[in-house]
Amino acid sequence: MTDSHFPDKDTILAFIRSSTTPVGKREIARAFKLSGSAAREMLKEVLRDLEAEGTVERGRNKRMAPPQSLPAVAVLLVTGVDADGEVSARPLTWNREGNPPRIFVLPEKRSRGEEKPLAVGDTLLAKLARINDRLYEARVIRRIDGEREGRILGVYRPSADGGRIHPTDRRHKTEFLVLPPNRGDAEAGDLVFADILPAGRAGQPQARVVERLGSTDEPRAFSLIAIHAHGIPTVFPHAALREAELAAVPALMQREDLRDLPLVTIDGADARDFDDAVWAEQDSAPENPEGWHLIVAIADVSYYVRPGSALDRTAYERGNSVYFPDRVVPMLPEALSNGLCSLKPGEDRACLAFHLWIDRNGVLIRHRLIRGLMRSAARLTYEQVQDCHDGRPDEAAASLADTVIAPLFGAYARLAAARAKRGTLELDLPERRVHIDERGRVAEIAKRERHDSHRLIEEFMIAANVAAAEVLEGRTMPGLYRIHDRPAMDKMETLRSFLAEIGHPLGKSVDLTPGHFTRILRKVEGTSHAPLVSEVILRAQAQATYSPDNIGHFGLALRRYAHFTSPIRRYADLIVHRALIRTLGLGVGGLDDETLGRLAEIGEHLSGTERRAAAAERDAVDRYTAAFLADRVGERFSGRISGVSRFGLFVRLDESGADGLVPASSLPDDKYDHDEAAHALVGQRGGRTYRLSSPVKVVLVEADPVSGSTLFRLADSA
Structure with missing residues (x-):
């Protein structure tokens, strides 16, 4: 082996980074066919240099890996199980700075009757494979028996023998004893982090308070619980804050001047940031009769957040903003998210804007992206715009009714027609809104x-997102697509069986489109089957994700789609902005080479932070909902069965949309079989059947705001 054939330092580093597990000198030498004492000495020297530079770390077994890497085999603590059964974990011990990498646990192969699925607090020995520097997959070797170990989030309550910690996780039923020396500075009702200790002589599990987060008497603590339980970053590094504070609106220079155009923002009354503005006019071009010219202007976040900056690093870590009933955990510091990147009326703002031209059928026929400077003409709410369209304009909307709002609805009518023609999946699913009063209490x-x-804003945004994807694909520019796969084969077979059972067969030979589902939904509209069919079709769908590999968006019936319209709150949109700037030569802030090589990894990370945010938001709403119901224990409610499992029924209340569990043990005396295909529990003796989406009357048994759990019993089972 001659020096000329010896791999350079960057090549060896790339090999170490690409390995799913830490590697030793022997594996590196074998990979590069290094032999002889001279080559071995050169390799040792390179590895010493890499270690000194901090680009790799040497583990206890002298194997090399990127900094903060995990060993090939480790003891893990299960920290989360989402609604789809996906299990996340962390190392049982972590003594380094910052948060540990995220770990997703691959499903175990279990036969019927074997041990229960993994739950929060379980400890296991697992083989780890590194996907990237911050993400691992774990394959379970074995579960570790005995008292669960690790750290819990809970509420401290004093007791005669010291105190108790009641875990906030509804799946963790154990209370932990806190002896006086382990109390720290916790007071009654405080939300605390605690390390679980070995059980005492009497078998009572114990814990030691390690961090006090604040009092749960403050209603806003419910969001705080969700934030900490899901590990959502809340503190911006000083360097990122400084970069945001020093930012300023750019001069016009090469930008297109849109400041005289009456672009308006349309958002919810409770919106905290405004990152998109719209405008429309009839197209005057003779070759496009009855067509429309639209502009969708989006805050130019890429101008302020450059690749590799402190702002960029913290935005990537967060992945997206997280929205709670009482607060937002933003992706970007307030100086940007509520300042320079919020399209406030009457203020100059940097933007990226798509000029979009659609024909009389609502088909996007051409588009042009520009970098501009705009000045919003008005901040409008959905309710204002709708009232104006319906002939009831308020003072703010009246002056814009004919020149701005009417043209927007004219263009929307064409886009809506195109949507209906291509046959998208139209699931009109209710969303809960928690209204917090001035005292921080749940008012409604x-x-x-x-x-x-x-729907107008949705269609304008979809048109801009399609245009962004077309630019990337047309210029073969790598980027991140928002992809949504067809339903999985096993879910489709279950769905076909169910639809056939209720008289709406979906033939196996059908080349499935979202329009097929929408036609079935229209057939059952207004019937008793409608809520059930909607729920079952929703559960059959794949989850949308981010990827550099475009497979289209099944639900929207689109061949290409990329998120472009919310770079304040979604890092994926920022990546798309940078890719467009680079490929179109629009100036500074384009996609860098280092990011280009990591798009698959970035897509996985952002899909994960999106799931994390959704889970945290659901948890917070569940806790606020439980607080809203806590004073109504014993009351009777109407609802529908929203989920069926072998251990009980999930019921969603008609009045508030609150979800709760009716345990199978509380159902009328019988033994119940879980019919998965029919989404039902069926009594073995009496044949009594509880089916998904059936109406029921329930009595509230328990509502625990700390854990967010709500328990019911059927009103006729007393």
């Missing part, structure tokens, strides 16, 4: 209303 929980003004 109601379904969010949806108007044509909401």
Whole structure:
């Protein structure tokens, strides 16, 4: 082996980084066919240099890996199980700075009757494979028996023998004893992090308080619980804050001047940031009769957040903003998210804007992306715009009714027609809105209303997202697509069986499109089957994710789609902005070479942070909902069965949309079989059947705001 054939330092580093597990000198030498004492000495020298530079770390077994890497085999603590059964974990011990990498546990192969699925707090020995520097997959070797170990989030309550910690996780039923020396500075009702200790002589599990987070008497603690339970970063590094504070609106220079155009923002009344503005006019071009010219202007976050900056690093770590009933955990510091990147009326703002031209059928026929400077003409709400369209304009909307709002609805009508023609999946699913009063208490929980003004903005945003994807694909520029796969084969077979059972067969020879589902939904509209069919079709769908490999968006019936319209709150959109800037030569802030090589990894990371945010938001709403119901224990409610499992029924209340469990043990005396295909529990003796989406009357048994758990019993089972 001659020096000329010896791999350079970057090549060896790339090999170490690409390995799913830490590697030793022997594996590196074998990979590069290094032999002889001279080559071995050169390799030792390179590895010493890499270690000194901090680009690799040497483990206890002298194997090399990127910094903060995990060993090939480790003891893990299960920290989360989402609604789809996906299990996340962390190392049982972590003594380094910062948060440990995220770990997703691959499903175990279990036969019927074998041990229960993994739950939060379980400890296991697992083989780890590194996907990237911050993400691992774990394959379970074996579970570790005995008392669960690790760290819990809970509420401290004093007791005669010291204190108790009640875990906030509803799946963790154990209370932990806190002896006086282990109390720290915790006071009654405090939310605390605690390390689980070995059980005492009497078998009572114990814990030691390690961090006090604040009092749960403050209603806003419910969001705080969700934030900490899901590991959502809340503190911006000083360097990122400084970069945000020093930012300023750019001069016009090469930008297109849109400041005289009456672009308007349309958002919810409770919106905290405004990152998109719209405008429309009839197209005057003779070759496009009855066509429309639209502009969708989006805050130019890429101008302020450059690749590799402190702002960029913290935005990537967060992945997206997280929205709670009482607060937002933003992706970017306030100086940007509520300042320079929020399209406030009357203020100059940097933007990226798509000029979009659609024909009389609502088909996007051409587009042009520009970098501009705009000045919003008005901040409007969905309700204002809808009332104006319906002939009831308020003072703010009246002056814009004919020149701005009417043209927007004219263009929307064409886009809506095109959507209907291509046959998208139209699931009109109710969304809960938690209204918090001035004292931080839950004043109301109601379904969010949806108007044509909401759909107008959705269609404008979809058109811009399609245009962004077309630019990337047309210029073969790598980027991140928003992809949504067809339903999995096993879910489709279950769905076909169910639809056939209720008289709406979906033939196996059908080349499935979202339009097939929408036609079935229209057939059952207004019937008793409608809520059930909607739920079952929803559960059959794949989850949308981010990827550099475009497979299209099944639900929207689109061949290409990329998120472009929310770079304040989604890092994926920022990546798309940078890719467009680079490929179109629009100036500074384009996609860098280092990011180009990591797009698959970035897509996985952002899909994960999106799931994390959704889970945290659900948890917070569940806790606020439980607090809203806590004073109504014993009351009777109407609802529908929203889920069926072998251990009980999930019921969603008609009044508030609150979800809770009716345990199988509380059902009328019988032994119940879980019919998965029919989404039902069926009594073996009496044949009594509880089916998904059936109406029921329930009595509230328990509502625990700390854990967010709500328990019911059927009103006729007393």
